[in-house]
Amino acid sequence: MPKPRGPLSEWVSARLATPVDGGHAPSADEWDDECIALWTLHEMSYRGFEDAADDAEWQPAMLGVRRELEVALEQRLRRRWPGASADVTDVPAALEALVTADDGPSLADHVRRRATTDEVLELFRQRSVYQLKEADPMTWVIPHLPTRAKAALVEVQYDEYGGGNPNRMHSHLFARGMVAVGLRAEYGAYVDDALPETLELNNALSMLGMHRRLRGAAVGHLAAFEMTSTLPSRKMVQGLDRLGLDGPMAAYFDEHVEADAIHELLAARDICGALAEDEPDQAAEILFGAFTCLDLEARLATALLTSWDAA
Amino acid sequence: MTARPEVEEFDHPDVVVVPHGPMLLRGATSVQGVDGTVHDVRRPVVALCRCDKSSRLPFCDGTHKVIPRR
Numbered sequence: 001m002p003k004p005r006g007p008l009s010e011w012v013s014a015r016l017a018t019p020v021d022g023g024h025a026p027s028a029d030e031w032d033d034e035c036i037a038l039w040t041l042h043e044m045s046y047r048g049f050e051d052a053a054d055d056a057e058w059q060p061a062m063l064g065v066r067r068e069l070e071v072a073l074e075q076r077l078r079r080r081w082p083g084a085s086a087d088v089t090d091v092p093a094a095l096e097a098l099v100t101a102d103d104g105p106s107l108a109d110h111v112r113r114r115a116t117t118d119e120v121l122e123l124f125r126q127r128s129v130y131q132l133k134e135a136d137p138m139t140w141v142i143p144h145l146p147t148r149a150k151a152a153l154v155e156v157q158y159d160e161y162g163g164g165n166p167n168r169m170h171s172h173l174f175a176r177g178m179v180a181v182g183l184r185a186e187y188g189a190y191v192d193d194a195l196p197e198t199l200e201l202n203n204a205l206s207m208l209g210m211h212r213r214l215r216g217a218a219v220g221h222l223a224a225f226e227m228t229s230t231l232p233s234r235k236m237v238q239g240l241d242r243l244g245l246d247g248p249m250a251a252y253f254d255e256h257v258e259a260d261a262i263h264e265l266l267a268a269r270d271i272c273g274a275l276a277e278d279e280p281d282q283a284a285e286i287l288f289g290a291f292t293c294l295d296l297e298a299r300l301a302t303a304l305l306t307s308w309d310a311a
Numbered sequence: 312m313t314a315r316p317e318v319e320e321f322d323h324p325d326v327v328v329v330p331h332g333p334m335l336l337r338g339a340t341s342v343q344g345v346d347g348t349v350h351d352v353r354r355p356v357v358a359l360c361r362c363d364k365s366s367r368l369p370f371c372d373g374t375h376k377v378i379p380r381r
Contacts, residue, residue, distance in 0.1 A: 148321055159354050168353070230373030234366070261371040262358045265329055 001049045002040055002191045006033025012040055012065060016052040025065045035199035038069040039191070042206040046133060047187055070207050074214075077204060077292050084284040091276040091283050092268040095220070098290050099227045104298030105305055108232035111239035119308050120243060124183055125190040126198045126304065130205070131174040132187050135160035137209035138222055144215040145271075146278045152270035153219070156226075156263050170255070177249030197300040204296055208289060216282030219275055220289025223267040228294070229260035331380055333358035333371035344369040 001017070004010035008028040015023075028034035043049065044057035056062055088094050111120055135157055142153055162168030175185035184190070194202075208218035233256040240250040276283040305311040327335040336342070336359055339352045350369065358371035365372045 151323075155355055159356070163354060231376065234372065257372050258358075258367065258370050259354070261333065261373045262335065262354070262356050264373075265332060265335060265358065266356065269329075 001051055002036055005036045006030055008033050009037040012037045016056045019053050019056045019059045032196045034069060035196040038203045039199045041066040042203060073203060073207060080295055081288050081291050084287040088283040091286055092273045094287055095223050095268050095290055099224060102294045104294060105301040107301045108235035110310055112235035115239060117243050125193050128178060128190050129194050129198050130202050132171055134171040137205040140209035141215055141218045144212040148274040149271050152266050156266050159259055173252045173255060177252040180248040181245055195303055197303045201296040201300055204292060216285030217289030219271045220286035221293040223272045224290035224293035226260050226264040226267045230257055233257045332375060333361050342369055
């Protein structure tokens, strides 16, 4: 399990290692503590940990802590959202407008023009927390959707998972890229290095994926993610070439230029558009999810660029 | 005869021309570009460039998003 970062994550790790009924979790002393505690709890629903008891995933005390942390996280995310205009009729157009208006800082621009090799490797360590399980949080959403949106999401996920070929699975392409640039590729290898911004981004995605209530926000997040991937992925390829890091990691981003040019259209039109037509009350939620994706990415970018004196 | 309730038949075209965007093509196994080169297709859906500005023709690379719309 990851190294605890405060009293709450310490309590969570101890209870996951040796499940005990009852007892009260201490409060987190910092945001960082809260982030790693929720990340660890969520991870029990993905691959788990060698040093955690598998049945602790559904242990009531653990679910109680997960719930409290998720409520706080969702409140944080909703407070930042300015809201959608009252009547969103064309969801794909509203998504495009949101993404076009986004002026968050760009890590890809920095990588393309100026980043040092150390900075790029730091970025990959941060990204690896998600990229080594790329697409997994969105798989939770499939059974939450009506027929058309479900079929479209499966079409995207099938491609994310390499069309059934493990060698072409995106998370596996990233793992190969990590090794090629001299980093570790085991699942969760760099969680202890993850900034709270990285963990929060991952926690939000897991929460949106797992909660049926948040299905609209989940697919909105997917759309914004895919819609802001193609051009930045090209810049990443250019930056990696500049640094002589061409090879499997550049190939990973190169694959995303082509794949995400397709996925962004399927996500905006066939997943989000169809969901909003079938369940009109989800339209605003889709935009909330899209905003959240852009907002959390911008916060991570700001944190990294600031630490590199490049903000 | 009493009519049975209908379960909807959805549109699911193999070719979709996206406004201000590429052409989505489902189920293709190979695509020939303007230079005659035949490209293998290994994904369920591909996006073919319609703006002619892609750096990886015949496939879309998103470039249409940064050129002014006609």
